[in-house]
Amino acid sequence: MPIQYYIFLSIALFCIGIMGTLMRRNAIIIFMCIELMLNAVNLLLVAFSKMFNDPSSQIFVFFIMVVAAAEVAVGLAIIVMMYRKVHSVDINILNRLKH
Amino acid sequence: MDLFEILFWLLTIMAISCALGVVLSRNPVNSVLFLIATFFSISGHYILMNAQFLAIVNIIVYAGAIMVLFLFVIMLMNLNADVEPQKSRLVQFAGIISGGILFLVILAALRDARTHGTLEREATDIGLIKNLGKTLFQNYVLPFEISSVLFLSAMIGAIVIGKKESVHPVVSERNPHQN
């Protein structure tokens, strides 16, 4: 099984995630797309781990999951709070950065 | 085409189509479900690569814990296809185009990467808990411990952020001159 296949798969998943973030306005969906991108990377890491026969990158995947879990907790909290404030999850409403 | 390859292609097609489903479905709940399916297929890939531990963790942590969290939040906000905000066609089109261009660029860039790298089919034992655990607690014990601090702080942060604001009234929003 050539390594390319996995690379292409990962890239495809990653780019789908990116398209998602670009196309959607719902903050939660965007968040999910980011998770998808993370998983694409994880997949590639595991593939390399298999290829080089090295457990370190699997450990890395493990850590990515850890961070992703923490990130999701905080990120969802932020989204909830935001929803409470403006009663929407539409990112177009979040243009306060300009001011 | 042996079983291995059939499984590989099956999982690949499933992952990509489910990922597209995440992006394209209008109802957020469907998106979540599609994402869970994607994670399952990725876990299948892990198993194919003898990374059993990660496959299980992926299912437990991602598909289980994280996605449930997403689902809860969506339900909490009572989001559905009707309230789902939509970008204009033009922006969506631009998103697809730029994503596609990125895809092509990376693809083209990696097309002639080292081709001799192949994955051995025979099982290796690096993905077993025993080996991973050894590596983790021998070489990566400090990051591991630090990640616990990360969790703690994320937990506290999530609580602080998500707490109802009525617990302590916000003074700043009131005009001080009126008092």
Added chain:
Amino acid sequence: MLTLLIFVPLIAGIFSFLVKGNGAKGLALASSLATLALSAYVAFETGNGPLGFSMPWIPQLGTQFSLQADGMSAMLCLLTGIVMPVVIIANWNKEVERPWSFYGLMLLSQAGITGVFLAYDALLFYFFWELALIPVYFLCSRWGGERRIAVTFKFFVYTFLGSLMMLAGLIYLATLTPGADSYSWANITRAGASLSPENQSWLFWLIFIAFAIKMPIFPFHTWQPDTYEQSPTPVTIILSALMVKMGMFAVVRWLLPVVPSGVAFWTDTVIVLSVIGIVYASLLAIVQTDLKRLVAYSSIAHMGLMCAAAFAHSEVGMHGLMVQMFNHGINITGMWLIVSMVENRWGTRDMSKLGGMATSAPQMSIALLIIAFANIALPLTNGFIGEFMLFNGIFQGASAFSMTYMVVAGVGIILGAVYTLNMVQKTAFGNTVPMQVAKDMTLNESVAMALIVVLVIFLGVYPKPLLELTSGISGAILP
């Protein structure tokens, strides 16, 4: 000993923030008097050869905590040591807001200034250079006049821009001699001298701009009148008596020996700029109505003369420069003290509204006269010794046009007499009724003023101590 000279004000300055109320004033006075004693001792000791101090600081960067006091450094430290207590004594009765942070910042800036004079390592020098600048920025922007924010911002950006260019130049020089002490004076000068003349000539401007802004030299001077006008007077004194000398000192220590070929290449340009600056600033001083602006322009004119002599490449001029740095510091301090007294009493600096001080405050007027005549370099005041030697130096300079430079610069002293006497006439003489009601100098002001006046006359009559302190330096600087 040298480290004490820096750390006494530094620590006192930090402590000052912890003191509540007016205790900070006492702390500042005590610290500044201690520094005065220390600097006097250092000045005395340098008679037997330079004092040095060195310890590792950041070896990874190639920099050491290395200090050295030769006659020039000791003299300028002494000047700092004299000016600070005088400033504090003269303002003893004046209430400032948040005295702890005011005096704390003053002391911090003193530490920075002293450090600049003593540093023998380029990075350390830069460090102190900025340490001196930043407290002054806060002092101006918190206690200054109406337009202080805009003006101090301009001042800060202006000088900071220059400093950054200097830092770039110094880093470039330091990379030429890798090692644990690549920023030391010896290595920097060696690196600079080894460069080709073309490289030296652009490096010259990179470094010189910072000093030219600080001095300031025409046409880099526009921050100065505004800043002097808007700063509280104690800060103005620090700026014009001490920080301006930093620029001059830096030229002598960190420019002339570092890029000798570059200096030789640009000598005429710089002298022409300086000489234009003398006449230009003097002409502008004639039409100023604000006392502070007038003194500011007069300071630019004086610095122009010093800068011209610094580049004239003659031994007498260099020696005169040393002497004049000290003397100008003393004179300008006296000048500002008078200006601040006038402002405190009559609430205005507009000369058209002043007059008749000689009737209501004769002591102040006498002090004003003496300082004014020192300002225009009348013999038997300290200003004369320096300016005579400076003129001599410019005249004997290596340039083919030194005679022209000297004569044009000499026009500056005529114009100097015009604006200074205008100032004396408009403030002290005449008969303006509102000025009749005011007190003469108070005790603390008299003490500060008397110190200045005594120095002015003593050094004018018997300049030998000052000359001896700085003799031999000039020979070491000029290759």
Added chain:
Amino acid sequence: MTDLVYLIPLFPLIGFLINGLGWRTIPKSIGGIIGSLAVLASFAVSLGIFFEVRSGVSKTVTLFDFIETGSLHIPLAFQVDSLSALFLLIITGIGFLIHVYSTSYMHDDEGMVKYFAYLNLFVFSMLLLVLGANYLVMFIGWEGVGLCSYLLIGFWFKNRDYTNAAKKAFVMNRIGDLGFLVGMLLILYHFGTLTYSDFFGQLQNGNAPVSNSTYNWIAICLFIGAMGKSAQIPLYTWLPDAMAGPTPVSALIHAATMVTAGIYMIARSNALYNLAPAALHLVAWIGCATALLAATIAIKQYDIKKVLAYSTVSQLGFMFMALGMGAYTTAVFHVMTHAFFKALLFLGSGSVIHAMGGEQDIRKMGGLGKHMKITQITFLIGCLAIAGIPGFSGFFSKDEILGSTFAGNKAIYVLGLIGAMMTAFYMFRLYTLTFTGTFRGTHEQEHHLHESPAAITIPLIILAILSVVGGYVGLPAVISEHHMLGSFLSSSVTNLGLHEMEHSTEWMLLGISTVVAIVFSIAGFAANRKPSFAPNTGLSKVLENKWYVDELYDSIIVRPITAFSNILDRFVEKMAIDGLVNGIGKTVRWGGDRTRLLQTGQVGFYIFMMVIGMTVLFAISFFWIG
């Protein structure tokens, strides 16, 4: 005695310090006594030194090193020789008389102690000037007298005109001082020393590696200094204005001593000027022009002090004429006699002003002789002396000047003679208008007319005696082979090339000047017996307005400079330089304002940009670089 020379300036310095530090506590009379005693003590020491110097002693006394750096070595040293000894006597002697005079004259002024402090400081500076053994010490005194002149002209500082006059005097002196300074630096540059003995020694050896033009330049630069201090064209206008000060000050500073500093300097530098013929020509012509110009102005002035001021300028011009001919001792001779009679005239005018209660306009005087005999007689003696009537001191010195010009340059001689004519004329005009005829002032003033007290009249009498006999130290060669002053000065100053003249020529010259003086004195007397003060027209008006020189200076120098400064301030400083600096700041801010609009605040847009950026970076790194 010569070792004690430092005492001479020390006494006035002590007097200055006492009076200056205690000017609010010391009673007026004590202040006056302290001031006068200080000068008297100096006079005593000067006398002692004078007698020692007569026996040929010449000495340099070094006090301490003033400036010492590298090769530059300038001590604070005093030179005692015949020239300085003579000036010492003039300064301290006349200075003392004027101090005594001032104790009475300034008695009603509240700033009297301060006044004496200034006077003492002036005497101190002047002594420093003549005693210095190098040009730097001379320069110290040089500027010091300028300072005192400034302080004393502006003594009544409440009056804006007076302080303006003081400022003008100082600035004009400064212009001259710049010339002096350049001259000094030239000397230092070419000869490496400022000490007279070294410098003149090098000149006399003739082996200095210096071209002739350099000598001329140095001499001209020094002469510019002398122009400022001794009020020559073009820097003379400050001196008449300086009459704003108290009258004794005008007598001391602006007639007898300070203004002769320029003469002293050139006489002192005679070795240099001997080598600089072009400079000597310049000196002679400038002196000649000044003598004539000032004399013409003096004819039409109505202020008693202004007339005397212009006559001073004119007489100084005569001295420079003599210097220009190389007749240094002659010039010094005239300095001496002039000091006597001009001090006398000024003090006499002070006495008149005192009596008139401050009035200085001679149109309002007349017939004062009836009320103040001593003043009248002494004033008349002064007039006779300055007019050059035989037998009085001015005759001998002026005749010697004219004689030297006759030998040197006939044109200057003729012009000088015209100047002498005018001198006789305007002095007797002044005398006639003031002391004879009928009183033209108010009744109240007439009622107050009185002879001045003894402290004023005694100095007048002493000076009158000196004005008569002072000339006999330098009798012309036809009368006496022994020129006392010339031989006394010969150790330090000698005239350039002795113009031996035929005795007949000399007698002829003496005759001409005698006739001229007498005729024009009588003319001046006669023309003003019946004065009419109709408004002047034509040339007279120009003369009354001093040839409009002040106005000229104002319009070609002062106003353009002020206007230019204003232009610089408004346009170059505020708009060009500051505008450039602020402009850079404004451009950055403007640019920032525009760039800021890119930040829409839309998170989606940011992500979009990020993706595009990422794509571009990837593309670049793989296709172009990788």
